[in-house]
Amino acid sequence: xxxxxxxxxxxxxxxxxxxxxxxxxxxxxxxxxxxxxxxxxxxxxxxxxxxxxxxxxxxxxxxxxxxxxxxxxxxxxxxxxxxxxxxxxxxxxxxxxxxxxxxxxxxxxxxxxxxxxxxxxxxxxxxxxxxxxxxxxxxxxxxxxxxxxxxxxxxxxxxxxxxxxxxxxxxxxxxxxxxxxxxxxxxxxxxxxxxxxxxxxxxxxxxxxxxxxxxxxxxxxxxxxxxxxxxxxxxxx
Amino acid sequence: xxxxxxxxxxxxxxxxxxxxxxxxxxxxxxxxxxxxxxxxxxxxxxxxxxxxxxxxxxxxxxxxxxxxxxxxxxxxxxxxxxxxxxxxxxxxxxxxxxxxxxxxxxxxxxxxxxxxxxxxxxxxxxxxxxxxxxxxxxxxxxxxxxxxxxxxxxxxxxxxxxxxxxxxxxxxxxxxxxxxxxxxxxxxxxxxxxxxxxxxxxxxxxxxxxxxxxxxxxxxxxxxxxxxxxxxxxxxxxxxxxxxxxxxxxxxxxxxxxxxxxxxxxxxxxxxxxxxxxxxxxxxxxxxxxxxxxxxxxxxxxxxxxxxxxxxxxxxxxxxxxxxxxxxxxxxxxxxxxx
Numbered sequence: 001x002x003x004x005x006x007x008x009x010x011x012x013x014x015x016x017x018x019x020x021x022x023x024x025x026x027x028x029x030x031x032x033x034x035x036x037x038x039x040x041x042x043x044x045x046x047x048x049x050x051x052x053x054x055x056x057x058x059x060x061x062x063x064x065x066x067x068x069x070x071x072x073x074x075x076x077x078x079x080x081x082x083x084x085x086x087x088x089x090x091x092x093x094x095x096x097x098x099x100x101x102x103x104x105x106x107x108x109x110x111x112x113x114x115x116x117x118x119x120x121x122x123x124x125x126x127x128x129x130x131x132x133x134x135x136x137x138x139x140x141x142x143x144x145x146x147x148x149x150x151x152x153x154x155x156x157x158x159x160x161x162x163x164x165x166x167x168x169x170x171x172x173x174x175x176x177x178x179x180x181x182x183x184x185x186x187x188x189x190x191x192x193x194x195x196x197x198x199x200x201x202x203x204x205x206x207x208x209x210x211x212x213x214x215x216x217x218x219x220x221x222x223x224x225x226x227x228x229x230x231x232x233x234x235x236x237x
Numbered sequence: 238x239x240x241x242x243x244x245x246x247x248x249x250x251x252x253x254x255x256x257x258x259x260x261x262x263x264x265x266x267x268x269x270x271x272x273x274x275x276x277x278x279x280x281x282x283x284x285x286x287x288x289x290x291x292x293x294x295x296x297x298x299x300x301x302x303x304x305x306x307x308x309x310x311x312x313x314x315x316x317x318x319x320x321x322x323x324x325x326x327x328x329x330x331x332x333x334x335x336x337x338x339x340x341x342x343x344x345x346x347x348x349x350x351x352x353x354x355x356x357x358x359x360x361x362x363x364x365x366x367x368x369x370x371x372x373x374x375x376x377x378x379x380x381x382x383x384x385x386x387x388x389x390x391x392x393x394x395x396x397x398x399x400x401x402x403x404x405x406x407x408x409x410x411x412x413x414x415x416x417x418x419x420x421x422x423x424x425x426x427x428x429x430x431x432x433x434x435x436x437x438x439x440x441x442x443x444x445x446x447x448x449x450x451x452x453x454x455x456x457x458x459x460x461x462x463x464x465x466x467x468x469x470x471x472x473x474x475x476x477x478x479x480x481x482x483x484x485x486x487x488x489x490x491x492x493x494x495x496x497x498x499x500x501x502x503x504x505x506x507x508x509x510x511x512x513x514x515x516x517x518x519x520x521x522x523x524x525x526x527x528x529x530x531x532x533x534x535x536x537x538x539x540x541x542x543x544x545x546x547x548x549x550x551x552x553x554x555x556x557x558x559x560x561x562x563x564x565x566x567x568x569x570x571x572x573x574x575x576x
Contacts, residue, residue, distance in 0.1 A: 052450065054446070073449075073454075074446075074449045074450065075449045075452050075453055075454045075455070076454075078449070078450055078451060078452035079452040084450045086446075086447075086450065090444050090447045091447075092439070092440050092443050092444070092447070093443065094439060094443060095436070095439075095440075099436070103436055103437065103440055103451065104451045106451075106452055149451070
C-alpha cells in the first residue's frame with residue numbers, strides 16, 4: 001500500500017487566542033495534486049502555515065513521509081522537504097532573479113541545477129528577466145519566481161497558497177498551465193479560490209469549513225456536483 | 238531646456254562609465270588628502286580625525302546590525318566600552334609591550350564573542366525586533382552596572398587612566414594606525430556583506446519569514462552577524478583606548494549606543510560608508526559648534542543646534558547623506574527620453 005507523503009490527522013491550531021484550525025485531516029499521496037477549497041476564513045491558509053510550523057499546534061498529527069514534523073521550527077520543516085509559496089509571494093527585491101534562485105538553493109548540485117533549468121523552461125518570462133532585479137518584476141513574474149524557487153529544490157511536497165491572487169486573467173492562465181505541467185513531476189497542495197483553476201490543476205480536493213475538513217473526493221466529482229459547490233463554496237448555480 | 242541639458246550631460250558622462258570613474262577619482266583624492274593631512278594641519282585636527290576613524294568603525298559595526306541584519310541592538314556599547322576597558326586594564330596592570338596589546342586584542346575578541354553569543358541566544362529567542370531591542374538594552378545596562386560596582390578594577394564612574402604602547406604615543410603615527418584600521422575594517426565588513434552569509438542577512442532584513450521558508454535558521458545567521466559586529470566594535474574600543482588613554486562607565490551607557498545609531502541615521506543605513514560619513518559629519522559639526530562658543534553666547538547651548546541638525550536630517554534626509562547623494566545621482570544622470 002502506498003504511504004502518503006503528507007498526512008494530517010485531526011490537526012488543530014491557534015492564531016494568538018483564536019482557535020482557527022479545529023480538526024483538519026487529509027492525506028496527500030506521491031504525485032498527487034490536492035486542492036484545498038473553502039470560503040474565506042475556513043482555515044485554508046492557516047492549515048498551510050500550521051504544516052510549516054509557524055503556528056501553535058493544539059493537537060493532531062502532521063507526518064511527512066511517515067515521520068512526524070509536528071513541533072519542528074519552520075526552517076527545519078523546509079529542510080525536510082516542504083516547499084512553501086505563501087500567498088503574498090514575497091521575493092527579495094534587492095536580488096536579481098538569478099540571485100533569488102541561488103539564495104533559495106538548499107544544495108548546489110547537478111540535480112538542483114537541472115530542476116532550476118526545468119523551472120526556467122516552465123516560466124520563460126523568468127529566463128528573459130534572469131539578470132533583472134526582482135523589484136522590477138510584474139506581479140505575475142514575482143509569483144513565477146516564488147514558485148520556481150521551491151521547484152528547484154528536492155522537495156517531497158510543495159504547498160502553494162492562492163497563486164492566482166491579484167493576477168490578471170491572462171497571467172492566471174499561464175500560471176495555471178505551469179502548475180498543470182508541474183504536477184507531473186511533484187506532489188502538490190494548492191489552496192485556491194479560483195474554482196476553474198483549482199479544478200484544472202487538482203486531482204483530489206478537500207473542503208474546509210469552520211476550520212474542519214468536511215468533504216473530500218475527486219475534483220471531477222466536485223466539478224459536476226453543483227449542490228455541493230453551492231453548499232460549501234457558494235459558487236453553484 | 239533643462240531636459241535637453243540633462244540629456245547632453247548624460248551623453249557626456251554615461252552613468253555606467255562615469256560614476257565608477259568619478260568615485261574612483263574622488264576616493265583617490267580623499268585618500269591622498271587624508272594621507273597628507275597630518276603634514277598640513279595641527280595636532281587638534283589630527284586628533285579629531287583619529288577619533289573620527291575609530292568611531293566610524295564603531296558606527297560601521299552598528300550599521301552591520303541595523304542596516305544589514307535589521308537588528309536593533311541597544312546594548313551595543315557593551316562591546317565598545319568592554320574593548321576600551323580590557324585594553325585599559327591590561328595596559329594599567331601588565332605593561333604596554335606589543336605582546337600586551339596582542340593580549341588586549343585577544344581578550345577583547347574572546348569577550349565580544351562570548352557576550353554576543355549570550356546576548357544573541359537571549360535576544361533572538363522571541364524573534365521580534367522590539368523584544369530584541371529591550372533585551373539588549375537590559376543586557377547593556379547589566380554590564381554597565383557590573384563595571385560601575387567593580388570599582389577595584391574599573392574605577393567606576395571616576396574612570397581608569399592608563400599608559401599606552403610606545404608605538405601609539407606619537408599622535409601622527411596613531412592617526413595613520415587609526416586610518417589603516419578603518420580602511421581594513423571597512424574592506425573586511427564589505428567582504429562579509431558580499432559573502433553568501435551577508436546575502437542571507439539581507440534576505441532576513443527584507444523578510445525574515447521568507448528566509449525561514451527557504452530553510453534558513455535565521456537566529457543562527459543573526460547570531461553570526463552579532464558576533465562579527467561585536468568583535469569589530471570591541472576592536473574599535475581597543476583603538477579608542479589608544480586614542481583616549483582613559484576609560485569610564487560612560488562608554489558602556491545606552492547613550493554611547495545611541496551615538497552609533499545616530500551616525501548611521503545621519504550618514505545612511507545599510508551602506509557601511511554611511512557610518513563613516515555620518516561620524517565625520519557629527520564629529521566635525523560638534524567640533525565647529527564648540528569652536529563657535531567664543532563667537533556668541535548662544536553657541537554655549539551648542540547641543541540645541543546639534544539636536545536641530547538631527548531633526549533636520551531625520552525629516553528631510555530619511556536615507557541619510559549617502560542615501561541623498563545616491564538619489565541625486567540617479568535623478569540627474571538618468572537617461573532622458575528624446576522628444
